[in-house]
Structures are given as structure tokens and as C-alpha cells.
Amino acid sequence: MPTRARPIKSSPLLPRSTDVVIIGGGIVGVSTALFLLKKGVSVTLCEKGEIAGEQSSRNWGWCRTQSRDPRELPLAMESLRLWGQMNELVGAETGFRRCGILSLSKTDDQLEKARALLEHAKLYQTDSRLVSPTEIRQLVPGSPRDWAGGVYSPSDGRAEPEIAAPAMAEGAQRLGGIVLTHCAVRGLETSGGTVSGVVTEKGRISCQAVVLAGGAWSSLMCDSLGLRLPQLKVLGNVMRTAPLQGGPEISTSGLGFGLRKRLDGGYTVAFGQSNEAQIVPDSFKYFFDFLPRFLTERDAIRLRLGHRFVAEWKQSRPWRMDEVSPFEKVRILDPKPLKRDLDAAQQSHCSLPGL
Numbered sequence: 001m002p003t004r005a006r007p008i009k010s011s012p013l014l015p016r017s018t019d020v021v022i023i024g025g026g027i028v029g030v031s032t033a034l035f036l037l038k039k040g041v042s043v044t045l046c047e048k049g050e051i052a053g054e055q056s057s058r059n060w061g062w063c064r065t066q067s068r069d070p071r072e073l074p075l076a077m078e079s080l081r082l083w084g085q086m087n088e089l090v091g092a093e094t095g096f097r098r099c100g101i102l103s104l105s106k107t108d109d110q111l112e113k114a115r116a117l118l119e120h121a122k123l124y125q126t127d128s129r130l131v132s133p134t135e136i137r138q139l140v141p142g143s144p145r146d147w148a149g150g151v152y153s154p155s156d157g158r159a160e161p162e163i164a165a166p167a168m169a170e171g172a173q174r175l176g177g178i179v180l181t182h183c184a185v186r187g188l189e190t191s192g193g194t195v196s197g198v199v200t201e202k203g204r205i206s207c208q209a210v211v212l213a214g215g216a217w218s219s220l221m222c223d224s225l226g227l228r229l230p231q232l233k234v235l236g237n238v239m240r241t242a243p244l245q246g247g248p249e250i251s252t253s254g255l256g257f258g259l260r261k262r263l264d265g266g267y268t269v270a271f272g273q274s275n276e277a278q279i280v281p282d283s284f285k286y287f288f289d290f291l292p293r294f295l296t297e298r299d300a301i302r303l304r305l306g307h308r309f310v311a312e313w314k315q316s317r318p319w320r321m322d323e324v325s326p327f328e329k330v331r332i333l334d335p336k337p338l339k340r341d342l343d344a345a346q347q348s349h350c351s352l353p354g355l
């Protein structure tokens with residue numbers, strides 16, 4: 001769907017040198033910029049399109065400690081703490097709210113798995129806890145199913161994907177960072193085996209380090225540098241409602257179902273497991289990397305051979321630093337939603353108030 005991220009004003013000038021160049025202005029790139037600047041490191045961020053033009057303005061925006069792998073938990077807790085200070089840090093609204101997150105389990109088996117993860121969460125004293133079907137109906141009045149139970153995390157929350165990254169990019173500019181939009185990085189330069197600069201479509205920048213935060217493009221950039229980064233694209237579909245009254249504040253997900261309120265009062269809703277992976281040249285290159293995951297999730301992913309095979313095959317050819325790179329040819333990756341899946345979702349019943 002077209003990006004609804006608020007465009008920011010690009011910094012006017014390409015610097016000759018900077019400590020760190022960040023490639024990509026999604027949430028990873030802008031938060032890296034912000035925290036490096038706070039440490040006194042000079043930063044230039046290059047974004048080929050708009051800040052958060054791609055995945056970072058389209059995700060669910062959940063900021064959660066819930067259902068984390070035990071190895072992720074300390075990082076997730078620190079991230080949630082930082083989200084709590086983000087508006088103050090950037091001097092603008094990022095949409096962060098501690099609305100609570102509720103994950104529903106349909107079967108006792110699923111509930112058991114959730115309970116096992118909770119045991120780890122207890123070690124870190126998060127406030128996630130099991131809730132009964134009765135509590136679920138209190139938390140989400142009109143909940144459509146009889147769930148076996150769920151996990152509720154009151155202090156987890158959500159940020160607003162369409163405004164968070166642009167607000168953080170402007171915060172980085174206020175801290176002295178340079179944020180360039182419509183400025184693709186074509187490649188890297190090295191000297192004595194280390195990074196010495198980047199070549200952008202607008203000129204060269206000397207630097208001591210590069211952070212690659214290119215989202216779905218990172219594998220292509222790595223490939224051009226002789227580095228292997230297994231990565232494939234999956235298209236998921238969600239719907240959005242207009243603003244409405246009376247729906248739940250809490251963010252909720254269950255089997256094939258997800259619901260979150262947005263700052264404008266509307267809801268983002270997912271029904272069913274509507275994911276499509278097109279077969280592309282990289283599907284063969286990374287076949288064995290993704291096979292185990294595909295086998296465990298094959299019910300949730302449809303494979304299809306489509307137009308992207310030829311487009312990505314052409315894209316993966318090497319390019320020169322003085323010619324237009326694949327990154328400039330697609331300023332904003334904007335795949336069309338699958339209408340058939342959205343129509344099917346609209347036929348589904350949802351008995352939450354107002355939906």
C-alpha cells in the first residue's frame with residue numbers, strides 16, 4: 001500500500017566526510033542515528049526514498065516484551081524503556097502508548113507453549129501473565145471466540161509506524177545529524193581492507209564506518225560487496241478501518257487474527273494467514289537457509305511464480321558506481337495488496353463493537 005509516512009525535509013548538503021554513514025532511513029537506521037549522535041558521533045543517514053517509506057511505516061508498531069525468545073528479552077526490555085522516553089528525546093510525538101498487549105491461545109497446547117515462555121519472562125520480572133477466558137472477555141468485550149486462555153502484558157505498547165521514524169529522523173537532525181532523502185548509496189569504498197567511504201547518487205562521502213540498515217535491500221547490497229546475507233521477501237496483507245468509536249484500546253492477536261488501534265482512532269486488522277512469497281532467483285540461492293522455516297510454516301505461505309523473477313534477476317547484475325543503481329530505480333518498494341485475500345478477509349465475521 002502507498003506509504004503514509006510523513007515526508008521530512010532532507011538536509012540540504014552532502015557532507016564531504018562524517019564518522020558514520022547509515023544506509024537506510026527505516027526505524028533501524030533512524031534509531032541508530034539518534035543514539036550515535038547522543039554519544040557525540042557524527043552521522044550522515046542516506047535514504048533512497050522517504051524516511052520510513054517501506055516496512056517501517058507499514059508494520060504493527062508493537063513494542064513488546066511479550067512472547068520473546070529468552071535471548072531477546074533483555075534487549076526488548078531496554079527497548080521498551082527507551083520507547084517510554086522517545087517523545088521527550090526527539091521533542092515530538094512518536095505515538096507510543098502503553099496500551100497493553102494480549103495474545104490469545106486457541107488450544108491448550110498453544111497455551112502451554114505460551115506458559116513456557118512466561119517462565120523465562122518471570123526471571124526478568126516482566127509483568128506478562130496468563131489470563132483466563134473470563135478475563136479475556138473483560139479485556140476485549142465482544143471477543144469472537146472461546147479462547148483457551150491468553151498472555152496479557154499491561155506495560156507493552158505500540159508506537160505509530162507512520163510518524164515514529166519521521167519524528168526520530170527530525171530529532172536526529174536537531175542533534176546535528178545529516179539526514180538525506182532521495183539519496184541512494186550505490187556502493188562502498190575501502191582502503192587498506194577497511195571502509196573509507198560510500199558512493200551515493202549525489203556524490204562521495206568519506207567515513208570511518210557504515211551501518212547497513214537497508215531492510216529488504218540489504219541482501220542485494222551485501223551481494224554487491226561479496227557478502228552473503230540470506231534474505232527473501234514475503235508479502236503480507238492487512239486492512240485498515242476508518243476511525244471508529246467503542247473498539248478496544250488493547251492490541252490483540254490470536255490464531256490468524258490481529259487487531260491494533262491507531263492514533264487516528266481507526267484499526268489495523270489482519271485475518272487469516274495471508275502471506276505470499278514469489279519465487280525469485282534468490283529462492284534457489286537461499287533454498288536450504290529457508291527450507292526448515294518454510295516446512296514449519298508452510299500453511300501460512302503461498303508460493304507463486306510471478307513478474308518479480310525476471311525483475312530481480314535483472315536487478316542482481318553488477319552495476320558501476322557511476323551508473324543508476326537498482327536502489328534508485330525503486331525509490332519506494334510498494335507491492336500491491338492481494339485483493340483476493342482482502343476480499344476473503346472482509347467476508348469473515350468479527351463481532352467486536354464497531355467492527
Ligand SMILES: Cc1cc2nc3c(=O)[nH]c(=O)nc-3n(C[C@H](O)[C@H](O)[C@H](O)COP(=O)(O)OP(=O)(O)OC[C@H]3O[C@@H](n4cnc5c(N)ncnc54)[C@H](O)[C@@H]3O)c2cc1C
Pocket residue numbers: 023024025026027028029046047048049050051052053054055056057058059060061062063183184185186213214215216217218221236327331332
Ligand atoms: C507484517 C509485519 C509486522 C511487523 N510488526 C512489527 C511490530 O509490531 N513491532 C516491531 O517492532 N516490528 C514489527 N515488524 C518488523 C519491522 O517492521 C521491521 O523490523 C522494521 O520495520 C525494519 O526496519 P528497517 O529500518 O530495518 O527496514 P525498512 O523499514 O525496510 O527500511 C530500510 C530503508 O532502507 C532504504 N534503503 C535500502 N537500500 C538503500 C540504499 N542503498 N541507499 C539508501 N537507502 C536504502 C529503503 O528505502 C528503506 O526505507 C513487522 C514486520 C512485518 C513484515
